[in-house]
Amino acid sequence: MTTDFWQRLHRQRVPLLWWTSRRTYLLFVVRELTSVAVVWFVVYLLLLVRSVGAGPGDYERFLDWSAQPWMVVLNALALALAIVHTITWFMVTPQAMVLKVRGRRVPGVALAGALYVAWFAVSAVILLLVLA
Amino acid sequence: MKEITLRVFRYRPEAEAEPTFQEYAVPLRDDWAVLDALNYVKEEIDPTLSYRWSCRMGICGSCGMTVNGDPKLSCGTFLVDHAPGPITVEPLRNFPVIRDLVIEMTDFMQKLGAVQPWIIRDESDDDPDTELLQTPSEMDDYKRYSMCINCMLCYSACPVYGLDSKFIGPAAIALAQRYNLDSRDEGQEERLDVLSEDEGVWGCTFVGECTRACPKGVDPAGAIQRAKLIAANEAVKAFLLPRWVR
Ligand code: SF4
Numbered sequence: 001m002t003t004d005f006w007q008r009l010h011r012q013r014v015p016l017l018w019w020t021s022r023r024t025y026l027l028f029v030v031r032e033l034t035s036v037a038v039v040w041f042v043v044y045l046l047l048l049v050r051s052v053g054a055g056p057g058d059y060e061r062f063l064d065w066s067a068q069p070w071m072v073v074l075n076a077l078a079l080a081l082a083i084v085h086t087i088t089w090f091m092v093t094p095q096a097m098v099l100k101v102r103g104r105r106v107p108g109v110a111l112a113g114a115l116y117v118a119w120f121a122v123s124a125v126i127l128l129l130v131l132a
Numbered sequence: 133m134k135e136i137t138l139r140v141f142r143y144r145p146e147a148e149a150e151p152t153f154q155e156y157a158v159p160l161r162d163d164w165a166v167l168d169a170l171n172y173v174k175e176e177i178d179p180t181l182s183y184r185w186s187c188r189m190g191i192c193g194s195c196g197m198t199v200n201g202d203p204k205l206s207c208g209t210f211l212v213d214h215a216p217g218p219i220t221v222e223p224l225r226n227f228p229v230i231r232d233l234v235i236e237m238t239d240f241m242q243k244l245g246a247v248q249p250w251i252i253r254d255e256s257d258d259d260p261d262t263e264l265l266q267t268p269s270e271m272d273d274y275k276r277y278s279m280c281i282n283c284m285l286c287y288s289a290c291p292v293y294g295l296d297s298k299f300i301g302p303a304a305i306a307l308a309q310r311y312n313l314d315s316r317d318e319g320q321e322e323r324l325d326v327l328s329e330d331e332g333v334w335g336c337t338f339v340g341e342c343t344r345a346c347p348k349g350v351d352p353a354g355a356i357q358r359a360k361l362i363a364a365n366e367a368v369k370a371f372l373l374p375r376w377v378r
């Protein structure tokens with residue numbers, strides 16, 4: 001919106017590659033793109049559930065399919081990206097979440113720390129379940 | 133005296149179709165900010181240069197410009213920090229340019245008004261002789277958002293606003309939160325109507341550049357994410373609960 005007065009305004013345009021113009025913009029785009037890895041893991045989990053539901057034969061085939069080198073590489077890459085995604089979001093969470101205990105704001109480090117503790121605890125439980 | 137070169141964006145709509153850059157050599161003085169150098173240019177070299185300023189001390193918010201690519205208050209950006217130069221001075225990004233370094237800010241003014249940045253309160257039950265007291269902790273809730281000087285550096289830094297100027301933008305949301313979080317205010321619901329639109333808080337993708345650009349430590353990015361939480365909460369409540377419980 002501009003004023004009703006007549007003016008010959010010069011319009012500044014955002015360049016197509018705006019996200020390469022600053023390191024912080026680039027980091028933002030990388031953070032957003034890593035969500036693709038999270039989507040992939042959801043899809044992968046759904047495929048796993050479906051094969052388990054379909055019976056032992058299907059499950060075996062799913063395991064063989066997953067053991068192929070390209071699948072292992074894909075999953076390793078996706079894991080790395082998902083970790084980047086998690087860490088970058090944990091980094092900005094204290095900014096978005098304000099927690100007050102007895103009238104005092106919980107410091108950001110404590111909040112982020114709690115997130116990491118929860119993350120490692122859940123991962124440890126899953127690891128135990130898998131190994132047991 | 134040593135000199136430094138300013139490369140200044142010029143746009144004279146009555147004379148030229150496209151903007152150009154003009155170079156000026158100014159004294160490189162330790163205590164000079166970019167604004168002092170522009171004032172020197174205007175007084176000593178070229179009186180046709182146009183730009184906005186007033187307080188020279190980071191209070192009025194009128195001297196925002198793009199200095200060497202970053203949105204800055206020109207009164208708080210020192211020449212020596214950019215020596216040996218040249219220093220490129222352009223208008224704030226993401227706004228139409230009226231002339232030289234002067235941008236058109238009607239859009240921002242309109243958005244600011246849309247969030248009703250004042251205390252909304254039904255005063256019929258208030259005793260006019262009693263102050264509305266606030267604890268330090270209650271004041272802490274909104275204090276940093278109240279530091280905003282409407283300089284628009286955050287809009288200049290925000291790629292979302294640059295790509296779609298319908299987005300209500302960082303400072304307007306931070307100011308809405310400044311009043312929403314004030315214990316004396318009762319206007320949260322009214323402001324939510326504006327904030328919870330697509331062009332409101334949901335336009336933000338949390339790039340976070342507004343907070344880095346803000347010269348007053350307002351943290352608009354944090355304010356927006358907190359406003360998103362409120363908006364989401366209210367939407368869920370509106371969906372699940374009948375009106376009389378809410
Ligand atoms: S939030 Fe900060 S950058 Fe944005 S207008 Fe206010 S003072 Fe300026």
Ligand code: FES
Binds near residue numbers: 186188
């Ligand atoms: S001149 Fe007032 S903020 Fe710079």
